[in-house]
Amino acid sequence: MANHNNTVLDLLAGEDDRIALTAPGKPDLTYKQLRRNVRELAAKLNGFGIGKGDRVSIAIPNSPGMVVTFLATATCATAAPLNPKYNREEFVFYYEDTNAVALIVLDEGIEAALAAVTPDILVIRATSNPDGTLSFEKINGIERSPRVEELAESDDIATILHTSGTTSRPKRVPIRHRNLAASVGNITSAYELSPADTTLCLMPLFHIHGLVGCLLSTFASGGTLVCPNGFNALEFWKLVDIYKPSWYSAAPTMHQAILSRASRNEAIVKANPFRFIRSSSAPLPPVIIEQMEATLNAPVLESYSMTEAAHLMATNPLPPKIRKPGTVGYGFGVDVAIMDEDGNLQERGQSGEVVVKGANVVDGYENNPEANAKAFTNGWFRTGDRGMLDEDGYLRLTGRLKELINRGGEKISPLEVDDILLRHPAVMEAIAFAVPHKMLGEDIHAAIVVTDKSITEQELKAYCSASLAEFKVPRQFHILDELPRGATGKLQRLNMAKLLNLTEG
Structure with a gap:
């Protein structure tokens, strides 16, 4: 019984007629349909010559189609979901980096993802059936000889994701089925998730938060996942x-x-x-x-x-x-x-x-x-x-650790400064960050989005001084229309000085 409840397929709770997956304008999928479809599609991938150990890139925006594709791919191979908004060069990098043997797209697919494909990558099209299930077909690429039908086990790599490296080249993180099962168990018990729950999935499904925090934890607890497109x-x-x-x-x-x-x-x-x-x-x-x-x-x-x-x-x-x-x-x-x-x-x-x-x-x-x-x-x-x-x-x-601001030996947590700034009635968004400084090594600035453009730097400094030690008060404020963010919505704290062209003071 070593493998029991330890793979992505095992996490799909039950085979009954409760609704597992739904979305605006799409038919509902029951747990019975979902499980059956995932197994059929996994067998189809085996038939295309894809199986354990093979990396399959997925470039599909949030949708029931993305959910089913991810589950099916992880059930027989290794899913490598990618941000559908990448440009051609980024797709090229990720296909090479993960050693992808195939790419799955939905319907006509994403142009940049298809443009980046080399002849040795098999392209598979997923299409939605009237009942909400999916079908896979090969549309081009190299012919591979069929694999024996085989489901993943707990020690196999279910998915490969990349760290959201803000500065360096992203690192590959191979996540095994047993890691996912353990995490999902922790999430369902922490939040007492049950079949009575319905979750609205807002997070992107090329990211661990969406895949595990929303999708897998909902299915493992027998709840319903609502998956709009983003x-x-x-x-x-x-x-x-x-x-x-x-x-x-x-x-x-x-x-x-x-x-x-x-x-x-x-x-x-x-x-x-x-x-x-x-x-x-x-x-x-x-x-x-x-x-x-x-x-x-x-x-x-x-x-x-x-x-x-x-x-x-x-x-x-x-x-x-x-x-x-x-x-x-x-x-x-x-x-x-x-x-x-x-x-x-x-x-x-x-x-x-x-x-x-x-x-x-x-x-x-x-x-x-x-x-x-x-x-x-x-x-x-x-x-x-x-x-x-x-x-x-x-x-x-x-x-x-690397975001901590070291101002002449005094360490400043930027989060503390963010929180104070956000309490100001005119400040909607705020991010404190380090800028290079000749004497001090680093100094502190803040970028903000405001509701009232007439606010002055003096007012903001005075406001911060009331709650923060003098060395923590930003030396300069940059009022922006929006704060720059990475692909997963993370603020670019480490890159702010560069993005704003701030050189040594």
């Missing part, structure tokens, strides 16, 4: 009204967009209370948590996740347990500790690098001994984040 703040409340989701998980920027439209949708907000709202992928400023809980009348649970941990590492718990804004909660099925530079574990209240250990954590980066030597110490994975555990074991993050 996130649209203008449509969110309409979807809530139609599908009545009991929870959703999103990144901070999405929460802020949802919150900003809540006042216009008061009746919907009142009529459809969430059981809980989850935030991950980047820090959610405490002030936003306060506003969301007050406006949306649901507990907001901030959590902490990484690709290398197959998503969840720590989270604030559901009520009646205590959630502490400003922390990311504590480990659920994951050991969380603080380590100093020499590899010694620290006491509670001491700060250092956050390290984690658990069945959800991957064995290492692929073909990257140097990165692995740096990332793993005595069986602990070093997250690269700085933080401390409070007396109750809740984790408070103070920022990425």
Whole structure:
């Protein structure tokens, strides 16, 4: 029984007529249909000569088609979902980097993804059937001899994702079925997910948050996944009204967009209370948590996740347990500790690098001994984040180690400065960041998006000075129309000085 409940296919709860998957304008798929379709498509891929160990790129926007394609591919091979918005050069890089043998597209496909294909890559088209299931057909590329029909086992690599490297070349993260199963088990127990739950999937499905935090955890708990094509703040409340989701998980920027439209949708907000709202992928400023809980009348649970941990590492718990804004909660099925530079574990209240250990954590980066030597110490994975555990074991993050601003020897957590700025009534978005400085090494600036363009730098400095030590107050403010973000919606803190052409002061 070693393999029981340890693969992506095992995570599809039950084979009955409950609705597993739905989307606007698309037929519902039941668990019975979904399981059957996933197995049929996996067998079809085997027939195309694709099986265990083969890497299959998927370039499909969020949709039921993407969900089914991912599940089918992971069930017999290794799924490599890619951001459908990549340009041709980026697709070329990722096909080569993952050693892709095939590409799956939906219907006519994405031009840039198809343009990047070399003759040795098999192109497979997924099309939707009237009942909501999918069909696969080969459209071009090299003929491969059929493989024996074979399903993945718990130790096989289900999916290969890349770290969202803000500065360096992204690292390949091979995630095994057993890592996914462990992470999904932790998520379903942390949030007490059940067949009574309906989730609205807002996160991209080429990213661990969408794949594990939304898709797999919903299916493993027997709930219903609503999968619109991507996130649209203008449509969110309409979807809530139609599908009545009991929870959703999103990144901070999405929460802020949802919150900003809540006042216009008061009746919907009142009529459809969430059981809980989850935030991950980047820090959610405490002030936003306060506003969301007050406006949306649901507990907001901030959590902490990484690709290398197959998503969840720590989270604030559901009520009646205590959630502490400003922390990311504590480990659920994951050991969380603080380590100093020499590899010694620290006491509670001491700060250092956050390290984690658990069945959800991957064995290492692929073909990257140097990165692995740096990332793993005595069986602990070093997250690269700085933080401390409070007396109750809740984790408070103070920022990425490399994002910490060192102003003439005084260390500044940019997150603390972000939170103060966001409490200003005229500031909608804010990011504090380091700029090079001849004397100090680094100084601190902030980029902001404001509702009132007449606000002055003096006012902002005075406002920060009331709550922050003088050395933490940004020396300069850059008022922008929007803050630059990476593909997964993460703020580009490390690149800000470069993006704004700020040279040494």
